[in-house]
Amino acid sequence: MFEINWGAMNQEVAVRMTGIVKRFPGVVANDGVNFEARVGEVHALLGENGAGKSTLSNVLTGLYRPDEGTTELNGVQVSLASPRDALSAGIGMVHQHFRLVPTFTVAENIVLGEKNKNLLINASEVCARVEQLSTRYGLAVDPRARVWQLSVGEQQRVEILKVLYRGAKVLILDEPTAVLTPQEADTLFATLRAMAKEGRTVIFISHKLEEVMAVSDRVTVLRGGKTVGTVETLSTSTRDLARLMVGRELVFDRVVRVGMSEPSNPVLEVSNISAYDDRGNIAVADVSFVVGRGEIVGVAGVSGNGQRELAEVLGGMRPVIAGGFEVAGIKVTAGKVRQSIKAGVAHIPEDRLHTGLAASHSVEDNLVLKSYRHKPVSKFSVIQRKIIRRHAVELIERYDVKTPDSATPVRLLSGGNVQKVLLAREFSADPRVLVAASPTRGLDVGAIEGVRKRIVEAADRGVGVLIISEDLEELLSMSDRILVMYEGRIIGDVPTVQATREAIGLLMGGIVTANTGISNAGITEPQS
Amino acid sequence: MISGRRRAWLAFAIVGALVLAACGGTDSATEVVEETTDTVAVTDTTPAAAAEPFTLANFTPMEGAEVVNCAPPAGEPIKAAWIYIGPINDGGWTQAHHEGLKAVQAALGDQVITTYKENIPEGPQAVQTIDQLVADGNTIIFANSYGYQDAFVEGAAKYPDVCFEHMTGYKISRNLSQSFGAGEDGKYLSGIAAGGDTKNGKIGVVAPFPIPEVIRGINAFALGARSVNPSATIQIVWTNTWFDPALERKAAESLIAAGVDTLAAFQDSPATGEAAKVAGLGWAGYGADQNANFPDIWLNATIYQWAVYEVPRVKAALEGRWIAGDYYGNLGDGFIKMSSIGKRVSADTVAKIAEASARLAAASGSMFTGPIKGQDGTEKIAAGVTASHGEQMGMFYLVEGIIGDLPKG
Amino acid sequence: MRSPLRLERRLSQPRSLRWLVPLISIGAALVLGSILMLLTGKNPITVFQRIVESGFGSKTALRGSLIAATPLAFTGMCAAITFRVGIINIGGEGQFFVGAIGASLVGLALGGQPTAFTIFAMIVMGMLFGGAYAALVGVLKARFHTNEIITSLMLNYLAGILLNYLIFNSTSYWRDPRSIGFPAGKPLEARAWWPKFELFGVQIPLGFLIAIVLGSLVLFLYRRTRFGFEVGVIADSPQAARYAGMNTRWKIIAVVTLSGAIAGIGGASDVGDFRHILDAKGLQLAGYGYTGIVVAALARFSPLAAVGVAVVIGGLTNAGYALQGPDFQSGLVGTLQGLLLFTAVAGEVLTRYRIRLRRTTTAS
Structure with a gap:
């Protein structure tokens, strides 16, 4: 177990992963990936499924042990043996597949696995803190509800709260907006930006180009287990990113129908x-x-x-x-x-x-x-x-x-x-x-x-x-x-x-206005 | 629930029980197993030359008993084996049997090779164990649990040249004997100690199973207690266990709560003693001398001395004089022994115990001499009549002064 | 200080492990056992030789091992059938008892009838009694979401009390009226005893053959039938089963009932093959139901493999009795048996997890 002294942030680079190789039987999931995230930035990790994003984040969170390569946190080389190790080093992960205990309440899930100094959980205190965090980040969820009763979207909010609750310095979010409304996503983006401003590092895993463009400072693109490149968001476009990601041109358009409705x-x-x-x-x-x-x-x-x-x-x-x-x-x-x-x-x-x-x-x-x-x-x-x-x-x-x-x-x-x-x-x-x-x-x-x-x-x-x-x-x-x-x-x-x-x-959002939905704007061009 | 140590029982068979002629005022309580025809050919059982017929006090030979030659070849030691239901250090039943094994080894020295199997479950495994022991060359085999009886009947039929010694059962055959002893004699003496100890006349008994042996023992205990304290009552609680310390202790505590000021228990765990110790009450045990562990509350206990029977039996087998029969030991031949008596027992009571002990040693079972009334006040044994051995073996009523029920059939 | 080793779940189980791990387990058991033997002043080689000889080395040894194995084959199957679909029926013990009660009832009643007829009736009654008793657990679980571990355990105690009542505390039909001294079950007529078969000179109890047949049938049921398909999906994901329109409640009840029926046939075999009475005390002390859970675990919850594992455990048990004596305390035999089982279970864990070395941080 080790502690990273995040207080002494003399380093500009929060996370540096060099030459990460991770093999699974028959597959090389990461093939010499280099990745670097700065302190105080939202860094998007972009790539198709199977590009190695999840593997890389699993290495960073200690779930997998890389076959080759090194990881540095705040300039210190570390070897993370478990997610608990990673968490104590300040790395928190919001997974795409939730890791919640369905029969426990939201509050219980949030404190679950926390290194508890006193064995008893002060439920009302936890709930109060969770509610405070919920309000602050616009992640509405009842801390007393049981997880199995929640929708997928609500469960994801619990996952995000869980990491925030533990005060992680580096947050990894794996497809966090998949279940959010555009408005909610915007709120989340604001939250992510605020967290970055506080000096946290946000690693944002996604394959949605608009999101990446909207929220990130820089983007690292992975393809086929390799790093394709890292670019400043301001100096790129969705089209460029799409090309980097899939290695060919992609067009999002209104689907073409052959049959009749x-x-x-x-x-x-x-x-x-x-x-x-x-x-x-x-x-x-x-x-x-x-x-x-x-x-x-x-x-x-x-x-x-x-x-x-x-x-x-x-x-x-x-x-x-x-x-x-x-x-x-x-x-x-x-x-x-x-x-x-x-x-x-x-x-x-x-x-x-x-x-x-x-x-x-x-x-x-x-x-x-x-x-x-x-x-x-x-x-x-x-x-x-x-x-x-x-x-x-x-x-x-x-x-x-x-x-x-x-x-x-x-x-x-x-x-x-x-x-x-x-x-x-x-x-x-x-x-x-x-x-x-x-x-x-x-x-x-x-x-x-x-x-x-x-x-x-x-x-x-x-x-x-x-x-x-x-x-x-x-x-x-x-x-x-x-x-x-x-x-x-x-x-x-x-x-x-x-x-x-x-x-x-x-x-x-439940807002019905006189001209709701009946706009004459015609087909909204999907922004791509 | 029955758990822990398994205990064997002397059982009584109604059928075939009244065949033998009275012998010293004792009926037989055994059933002769018919010889099965599919046995291995019966070998020549001519007794060894100059062999005298086997005799032992309280041993009743089977009718038509013939010598079974389970002796080793001349000059070689006899191999004797014991099958135990519990571990040899159980502090009670099996340990007492193991003392018998040690006495046999000590008495016969290099003329005998003893062995044993402990913790053998009743049922199919017992047959396997007999096969194994016979294959290893053992020619006399003892077993200390009632539940081995059918396995021994089977083994005796299968191995006619092996002498089988089953304890606490009732089936005998050409090469299968039974043995046990009059525990009730000892329990009567414990009753005297308890009757002398109680101040308020209320005695509690933590009782194992409502079966004749135990009922007989409780009755003997009650008669002993009331012989010195005629108004004493004996309250019983059935545990249906032989060895379940937690349950037995609870039973004892319930009796204490009901106001008894002296306790007895006929299981093998000292749990009742521990409850008694906390309350500072006198305690009569069973099967083991616990005087050293419970000096302040100890009264006395019945102890079995299996060597009294086993040593002459192995010796007879060695000498080719072994015959089948039924043994029922008592205070007189030393099979039943009184433990040391605790320091809280008054000199007057000690004297009464000694007097009664001498009386019973001369006439085992004589405490069941009328007039004896049952719980409901009806006469069970008429004045001046002593219950026969058979009647004692089948006793299924509680005597006057006992508070508690027998299960209805 | 944390252990430098950690267990990591295997994503898939390499085929080779299926053979390698048991071999390593046996090796480890031999080494650990040898250390124990040397510490207690025994020659490990002769001890292991004696175990093999007295467990499997001769016709009589095999006969004894099969006798010990037969009840375990049934209770092992009983546990395997439910455990593999995620239902923890630990009520094999009680279901076995109740099966024995049912089978002895008809066995006693039909003792004079032709043997084959009596045997068939005993099997059916054991099956019905054990199955019905287990169905209670299934219904409670399926309808009221009662925890089956607790209900099946409680029913074990209840079955024990029932046995005691029938033999010790009443003059029931099962009790031998002649056994006033020590209460015992009424013996079955010899005509109703189950026959033993000889194969290469080894006596095989009828119950053991039934166990093999049942094991194969259950395997077929699970692998090849609609019922098995549904049960498998329910075990994998109850949500998916519901989604596909499967009636999960009835399947849960059916599986538990089936497992109880098999334990019940085991109870019938105990009466018919071996004891020939309803042995209240012996049954409760044998603990077949609980050993069956160990058997099932070692068989990886495969019903047919459970029969095989039962033979090994039966052999080990049988060898244990043969081994012990004045020079070999039963406690030591127990320790040795425990060691063998422990390494086997540990090996089973290794097929699912792998051990990784935990490297510590290099800089500070």
């Missing part, structure tokens, strides 16, 4: 649905809408406003208090997953790896997760292994899933390939309706493109698509219409052609 030919009719959340509070309140054949309808909203619950109702995982829905004119019994599956509802849940898939199960098993009950996958209750494998090989090829073989557990796949497995399964069932919750969250640029393409193709084939996303750009670029959810209700139903980023953002 038929809003007048409904495949999904939702009428007056109300449902509780896990805590027994009303999460979905009297929601009605229609999705037409081939139509892509976006659902915007800040995480925790009932979108997840709505998706779960449609997927059959959550019972309703009132109301119901029909698929292609046939009433579906709510709260019965098999009914939804039978009716042709494909469901891509928010938590892909643990709800949409059985993480430790193989790719091939996950591909039949919903069809194992019937012939030809099972005959007389006996699972037909050969058929499952053949089915898997075919889908792996068709959906271009990068996996060593069909027997590999999906948890070993990258995020993009995980999503491909999920899409492959859901689409292979030939659905009428697709309900997708945050389908591209946490994916890299290349994978996002692929996922969007698959979804649009499905719509072109006539599938009615409901996309729930906190990524407004995504909704704007894909959907025909955008529904805005706020506190369980739909408070806006805006044709995308009439939507602006700002107007939707205001609706997400």
Whole structure:
């Protein structure tokens, strides 16, 4: 254990990592990465998934031990053996995958693992401090709530608070804005800037170019486990960064549709649905809408406003208090997953790896997760292994899933390939309706493109698509219409052609003005 | 719950129990196991030349007993084995048996090679252990738990040239004997000590199982106590354990709370003594002499001397004179022994114990001489009549003065 | 001061470890055991030789080992079936007892019937009793989210009390009316005793053969059937199971019931194969249910492997009894057995984690 004397900040460089090499069986995740972050700056670490960002940050936080290379903190060479070591040296990490104990309260999670001088936790004191931090950084969360009851967005706030609570000098944030509204993201950026001003170092991992441009002082770009370069943010552009990141030109545009949206030919009719959340509070309140054949309808909203619950109702995982829905004119019994599956509802849940898939199960098993009950996958209750494998090989090829073989557990796949497995399964069932919750969250640029393409193709084939996303750009670029959810209700139903980023953002914040959403600005150009 | 040390029991069989003629006023309490036909061919069992028939006080040969030749080849030592239910240092039952093994070794010196297996579970493993011991050349095998009985019946049938000595059971056969002793004689003497010790006339007994041996012992204890203190009451609490110190201590404490001022326990743990020590009350133990550990509260205890039986039996086997039968030792032959008597026991009581001890040594079980009334006041044993051995073995009622219930069938 | 070593979870388990680690474990056990032997003045080579000989070295040794192994095969499977799907049923002990109660009931009642018929009835009753008893645990868990560790443990005690009641505290059907002295179970008629089979001269109890068949069936059930597929997904992620429309409640109840049914057949085998009575005291002191948990852990919760591990542990147990005597205290045998098990479990940990050296900071 060692302490870094951050008080004596005579060094300009807070973190210097030199020649970091980290190998995993069959993969070199970091191949001689050099990285340097200055005291008092927001430094973006940019790269596609699999570029080595996570590995590098895991080395810095002591989770991995590098095979080669050195790390210096404030000019002192260190060897960090564990995240606890790193934390005591002043390095705090906000992970992309949360490390929270679901059954504990927010406050308990925040003090968990803290080196406690006195064994007893003073709950009210902790809560007070958490509330103070929440207010200060605009990270609204009830310190007394239990984590399992929180939405993904709220859980991320807990993660950020956890690190702030421990007063880390170097903060690493792995895709922190993925679940935040544009307004919230802006607040967070302000927080990050303020922290940098206080003399902290913020390392901001992202593959979202706008964000990087908006918040960082400098950007280090990784590609294929190697450092491509470090640039001053002021002297670069999104286009340059994109080129550095993917090694080729990329254009974000409104998707091109081949098929027709038929809003007048409904495949999904939702009428007056109300449902509780896990805590027994009303999460979905009297929601009605229609999705037409081939139509892509976006659902915007800040995480925790009932979108997840709505998706779960449609997927059959959550019972309703009132109301119901029909698929292609046939009433579906709510709260019965098999009914939804039978009716042709494909469901891509928010938590892909643990709800949409059985993480430790193989790719091939996950591909039949919903069809194992019937012939030809099972005959007389006996699972037909050969058929499952053949089915898997075919889908792996068709959906271009990068996996060593069909027997590999999906948890070993990258995020993009995980999503491909999920899409492959859901689409292979030939659905009428697709309900997708945050389908591209946490994916890299290349994978996002692929996922969007698959979804649009499905719509072109006539599938009615409901996309729930906190990524407004995504909704704007894909959907025909955008529904805005706020506190369980739909408070806006805006044709995308009439939507602006700002107007939707205001609706997400519950602000309904006279001309809400009905702007004549036409298609908002996605800034790229 | 039964746990910890397993204890063997002298059991009584209703069937086949009344066959033998009375012998010294004692009925047999054994059942003869029919010879099974699928045994290994019976070998020549002609007794060794000049061998005299085996006799021992309180040993009743099986009807039609024949000599079993489990002697070693001339000039060689006999191999004798003991199978124990507990560890040899359990401070009670198995340790007492192990003293017997040591006495055999000491008495016969290089004419015997002793061995033992401890902590052997009852059930299938016992059969395996017998096989192993026979394969190792042992020709006389002892076992100290009731639960080995069926394994011994099986072993005796399988190995006709091996002498089997089972303790506390009731089945005998050509080469299978049973042995135990009159613990009730000792418990009667403990009762006298407790009756002399109590001030308020309330005595508490922490009792193991409601089974005849224990019931007989409690009755003997109560008769002893009331022989010196006719108005004494004996309150019992069943623990259904042989060895569970925590539970037994709780039982003892509940008795103290109920107002008893003298305690006895017939389990093997000194837990009752510890509770008594805290309260400063007199305590009669069982199976082990705890005078040195509990000097201020110690009354006395019954001790078993297995050497009294085992030494002559191994000697008989060595000499080719072994026959099957049933042994029930007592104070008279020294199988039952009184422990040292604690310093708190008055001289008057010591004298009464000595007097009663002499009386019982001459006539074991004679405390069960009428008139004896049951708890409900009905006459159980008529005036002037002594309960037969068989009746004593099957005793299933509590005598007058005892507070407590027997489980209903 | 912190240990310079730390455990790091392996991302994947190299295949070679599956064979290497057990070998190293055995090696370590031999070395540690040898040290113990040398310290107590024994020749380690002869001791190990005796263990192998008296556990597995002869037909009689094998027979004894199989006798010790049979109940453990059932309780080991019982634990493995639930543990591998994340349900901690430690109630194998009680389910075994209750199975023995059920099996002895029909065994006694049908003693005069043809042997095959009686045996079949005993197996079925053991299965039903054990299964029903375990179902209590499953229902409580599935419906009321009761912690199955606690309920199954409490039911173990309850089953023990029930045994005591049937044999010691009442004149029940199971109790031998002749056993007024020391209460004992009524003996089964010899016609109802389960037969033993000979294979290469080694006597094999019927129960052991049943265990092998059951182990294979359960393996097939888990690997190849819809039921097994669903149970596997539930264990991996209950959320995903719900998402895929699986009825998790019924599956939990079914798995626990199945495991109890197997323990119950073990109880039937205990009565039919070995004791031929309902042995209240012997069953409670044997602790088969709890040893079964160790068996399952060593078998990595594979039902069929549990049967194999049971044979090894049975052999070790059997050898232990053979080994001990005046020159080899039973406490020392116990220590040696504990050492072997400890290294085996430690080796199991090594297949999941690896040890890394912790380098300390180079400058200050």
